[in-house]
Amino acid sequence: MVENHSREDHETGGENKEKRPKFFINDHVDILIEILECLDGRSLCVAASVCRLWCTIARNDSLWENLCFRHVSPPPSSVRSVVLALGGYKRLYTGCVRPVRSRLGRVRRATWAGDEVQLSLSLFCVDYYERLGGSNSNGRLVEKSSPSSLMFLCKPVNV
C-alpha cells in the first residue's frame, strides 16, 4: 500500500495529487478488520504492534473470538457472556485454545475439533478460579508461587 502510494505520486507528478485520492488502509477500518480477521494468533499479536489504530483493533475481543471458533461450528450465544466473564477471548485463545489445539493437532483426530474448544473452556475456567484465589488467599505460602493449572500447557512439550 505504501508502495502504491509512492508510485501514484511519482506517476502523476505534483499537480494531480489532490485529484487522485490516497488510499490509507487506516481510513477504512472495516476493511482492516476484515483483513485482520483472517490472521492467525501470532500474526494478530504482531499486527498489534504496527500502530495505535491497529493495536486498538487487534485488542478487540471479537477478533479473538473469531480465532477461537474458526474451524468449528458457531457456538451458542451464551458462550460469549461466559467467556467475557472469565477473562475474554484473547486470554482464552492465548492461554488455552492455542496450546490445546497445537498439542492435540499433532494427534490429528478430526472428531476432536469442537471438543478442543470445550476442553479449553473448562481449563480456562479452572484457571480463572485459581486467579480468583490468588487475590484473596491469606497470603501464607500461596501468593507468588500459586500453582496454575495451565502451567502444564505452557511448558515445552517433551516429544
Add this chain to the structure above:
Amino acid sequence: MLRYDSTSSSAGSSSGSLSSSSSSSSSKPPQQDIDGLLAGAGYKVRSSELRQVAQRLERLETAMGNSPADFSQLASDAILYNPSDLACWVDSLLTEFAEPPPTCSSDFIVDPVNNQTVVNSAWTAAEPHTPQVHQNITYDEQQSLDNQLTVVTAMEEDSGIRLVHMLMTCAECVQSGDLSLATSLIDDMQGLLTHVNTVCGIGKVAGHFIDALSRRIFQGMGGGSVNGGSAFENEILYHHFYEACPYLKFAHFTANQAILEAFDGHDCVHVVDFNLMHGLQWPALIQALALRPGGPPLLRLTGIGPPSPDGRDSLREIGLRLAELARSVNVRFAFRGVAASRLEDVKPWMLQVNPKEAVAVNSIMQLHRLLGCEQTRNSPIDTVLSWIRGLNPKIMTVVEQEANHNQPGFLDRFTEALYYYSTMFDSLEACRIQPEKALAEIYIQREIGNVVSCEGSARVERHEPLAKWRRRLSGAGFRALRLGSNAFKQASMLLTLFSAEGYSVEENEGCLSLGWHSSPLIAASAWQAVPAWDNHMSSS
C-alpha cells in the same frame, strides 16, 4: 558384576564356546581366514565360520526377544567377551540365555523404564526411551557398541535390584517380627542408597519405602500419624499433586462429565463433595452448567472437609470463591460447608438435601478411608453407603486408586505398594514444573508412609481395586452406570495435552481407568442407587 574381557584369549568361567574356543586360543588365527568385510567393520570372524556365527546370532536374537527379564541378569552377572571376536561373544551370550537365571522374584518390581534405559545404552544404539525390550540385534547395531561399557550404570542397576531384594526381605522380617534383622537391613539399605541415583527411578522410591519401614519398626505397631500434616498443608500438597500429574484432573473431568449428563433436564441440582479441598473440581462443572442448552439450573454444593484449627473457615472461603465464579457466569449457586474430620462423622441431615432436587454424590479417593480393619456388620463403609443410598442420588461418582493396599498380610501389601508407587513416581518424572513436582512427590510420600508404617485406625489409605469396589457397591444396593464415550473422549484429549507419552486411558465395563504404560493407577466409576423395592426382591 559386569566384567569386560578385552583379550579374546581368556576362556572365562562361563564356558560353552565350542568351536570358537579354538579361535580364541593363544595362537592367532591365520589372517587370510578372517573375513575381510567384517574385519573392516572391526569384527574378527573366520570366513569358514560365517554361517554358523550368523545362525547363532539369530538364535541369540530370538532368545533375547523371548526373555526380556534376562537382561538384568546380563547387566549384573555376565562375563562378557569382546564383541569384535564375534563368535566367542555370541556363544557366551547364548549360554547366558540357555540357563534360566536365579530366581529374581523382584523382576516385576524393578522399574521397567529405568531398567531398559541402562540395558539399551549398553547393547544397542536404539532410542533410550522405548519401553519395548525386543531389540533386533543386527550387525549394524553391533558396530555402535561401545567397548567401554559404563560400569557405573551397571552398578547402579545392580544396586537398584539389590535394594529391591533387601526391601522385600526387610518387609518379610517385619511381618514375621524379626525386628533386629529388619533394623540391620535398614542400615544396609541406607548405605546402599548412596550408590544409587536417588534423584529419579528406583532409588527415589526405595528411599521413601526405607523411611516408611524404619518408621514402622521404630515407632511400634501403633504407627505415628504419618498423615499428621495440618489440613492446610494437605490442601497445598493436594493442589500441587493436581498440577503436576493428570490423575486428579482426570478424576475431576470424568466425574464432572458423568454428573453433567446425569443432571440433564433437572432444574434444581445438588452436589455433595466428600472432600472439598480447594474446590478445583467445581469451576468446570459450573461453567458446563452455565453453557448447557436450556440454561443453567440452580446449583447447590455441599462441601465436606476437615475443620480448620485456627479459626479460618477454609470451607467458607472456598465456597465464597466458587460463588463468585458462579455469579460471573450467571449460575444461581448456593454453598454449604460441612466440617468433619472423618467421613463417618457426617450424618445425612447435615447435608440438608431437598427431596425435589437431583443429587450427585462425588467421592474422589475418600471411600477407601472408611474401610476400617474390622469387617463387622456396621463398619463405617456400610453406614455411609446406606445413607448415601437413602439420599437416592441421581449419580454417585467414585474415583479410587487402582491398587490392593488393604490386604491383611503386611508383605503382600508392601509388595503391591512398591510396585504401585514405583509406577506412579515414574509417571511423575515427566513433570517439568517445579515446585509442583517436588510437592507432589511429598504428597505421594505421605501416602506411602501411611500404607506401610501405619496400622489400625491410623491407616487410612486402604486402597482396593475396582473389582472389589464393584462387588462392594453392588452389594450395598448400587448399580453401575456406564461412563459413556464423551467421558472417554474427554479423558483421552486431556491426556494428550500432558506431554508425557506414557499415560493411557482404558475403558473397563463402563468404568475408566488412567494408567502409566498400561498399568492402571486410578479408576473412575459412576453408580446409581437401585430403587428400594428392586433390592428387596433380589436381596439374599
